Amino acid sequence: MKSSIKYTGEFCPKCGGRLSYQGQKIVCENNYGKDYERRNLACDFMLYTNYYGHSVTKKELTELLHNGRTDIVDFKSKTSQFKGLLRLTDNSVKMVPYNPCGFTCPQCGSEMVRTRSGYTCSKHILGDDSCQFYIPGTVAERKITEKEAKDITEGKLIILDDLHDEKGSLYSTILKMNQNFKVRPTQKICKCPACTGYITISPHTYCCTGAMHNDKGNCQFVIGRNIEGYDLAIKDIIDLCMTGSTSFFVNSKGQKRRVLIDENMKPYIY
Numbered sequence: 001m002k003s004s005i006k007y008t009g010e011f012c013p014k015c016g017g018r019l020s021y022q023g024q025k026i027v028c029e030n031n032y033g034k035d036y037e038r039r040n041l042a043c044d045f046m047l048y049t050n051y052y053g054h055s056v057t058k059k060e061l062t063e064l065l066h067n068g069r070t071d072i073v074d075f076k077s078k079t080s081q082f083k084g085l086l087r088l089t090d091n092s093v094k095m096v097p098y099n100p101c102g103f104t105c106p107q108c109g110s111e112m113v114r115t116r117s118g119y120t121c122s123k124h125i126l127g128d129d130s131c132q133f134y135i136p137g138t139v140a141e142r143k144i145t146e147k148e149a150k151d152i153t154e155g156k157l158i159i160l161d162d163l164h165d166e167k168g169s170l171y172s173t174i175l176k177m178n179q180n181f182k183v184r185p186t187q188k189i190c191k192c193p194a195c196t197g198y199i200t201i202s203p204h205t206y207c208c209t210g211a212m213h214n215d216k217g218n219c220q221f222v223i224g225r226n227i228e229g230y231d232l233a234i235k236d237i238i239d240l241c242m243t244g245s246t247s248f249f250v251n252s253k254g255q256k257r258r259v260l261i262d263e264n265m266k267p268y269i270y
Contacts (some may be wrong), residue, residue: 005029006018006020006021007020007021008020008021008026008058008061009058010061010062010065011065012028012029012030012045012047013045013065013088013091014028014044014045014091015028015030015043015045017029017030017043019144021049023082024048024049024050025044025047025048025049026046026047026048026061027045027054028043028044028045028046028051029041030043031043031045031046035046045076045091047064047086047150047166048093051074051075051086051095052075052077052084052095053075053076053077054074054075054076056070056075056086058075060086060139064086064088064093064117065088067127068087068088068089068127069085069086069087069088069126069127070085070086071085071243072084072098073085075095075097078110078123081097082097082269083097083098083099084096084097084098085098085125085126086137087127089127096125097115098122098125099113099114099115099123100112100113100187101113101114101119101146101149101150102146102150103144103149103150103153104153105121105122105123105131105133105153106133106153106155106177106181107133107181108121108123108130108131108133108135108235109119110122110123110131111266112133112149112153113125114146116137116138117136117137118134118135118136118137118138118144118149119134119135119137119146119149120132120133120135121133121134122135130267131157132165133181134183134212135149135152135183136183138172139163139175139185140163140164140165140173141163141164142160142162142163144158144175148175152176152177152183154173154239155177157174157175157189157234158174158175158176159172159173159174159201159234160173160174160175161203162186162203168202170203171187171202171203172187172201172202172203173185173187173201173269174186174187174188174189174201174234185190187200187202188200189206189234189237189238189241190197190237190238190241190242191241192208192219192221193207193221193240193241193242193244193261193265194219194220194221194265194266195208195219195221197209197219199221199237199241201225201234204224204225204226205221205222205223205224205225206224206225206232206237207221207222207223208220208222220266221265221266221267222267223237223240223259223267227249227251227257227259227269228251228253228255228257228269229251229252229253230249230250230251230257232246232259236259237250240259240260240261240267244260244261245258245260245261246258246259246260247269257269257270259269260270269270
């Protein structure tokens with residue numbers, strides 16, 4: 001009698017058994033389902049024939065089992081269409097969304113994509129772990145926008161305001177990419193020009209935290225983040241500390257101004 005089982009022609013990546021179609025699933029022939037007496041010998045590998053409105057083709061099944069992933073294809077949810085791929089990891093098949101951001105990974109030059117948790121290099125999404133560059137999607141519940149993520153890949157420092165610590169107090173921080181392509185929050189900007197400490201950011205000022213590093217006493221280097229209606233950027237502070245002067249800027253009255261450091265190592269407006 002001819003068997004009614006429809007085999008796929010592929011073999012189970014977990015135990016080597018033949019894979020067959022069973023309803024809306026593709027299962028291993030060693031999967032005994034509810035046959036509890038034989039379950040200790042059963043293989044639990046399976047995948048669905050359809051993911052988010054996309055039917056898995058024979059070619060895609062072969063790619064998935066032999067290459068660990070399919071090509072990028074179209075999926076759809078109840079509200080939208082999106083691109084993604086199927087990945088085989090640890091003998092489990094999952095759908096992975098693929099949402100390109102329009103900018104590239106600073107570490108390897110591949111396309112950056114948006115994920116549920118943040119922004120990551122497409123190599124990692126496609127199963128190549130040689131590059132795992134990643135930007136978190138949120139910091140202290142504050143969302144990182146796509147533009148901010150792009151700025152980070154270009155080496156820019158991003159100011160994050162209105163954050164709350166464990167006690168509920170407001171604080172500010174900076175998101176930056178270090179030399180090892182790791183993106184981390186930090187409050188340090190640059191070395192203080194008046195002592196051996198560092199200039200850090202707070203909600204309203206740029207100030208030195210070098211009290212414990214200064215043998216002559218507490219360092220008083222501090223400047224407001226807003227000068228006469230102009231928001232001092234991080235680049236302005238770095239220029240001020242490195243060269244003793246910011247570039248000229250226009251204040252709220254339309255006047256040209258800049259910040260300099262006097263002989264007592266205190267900032268002033270000129």
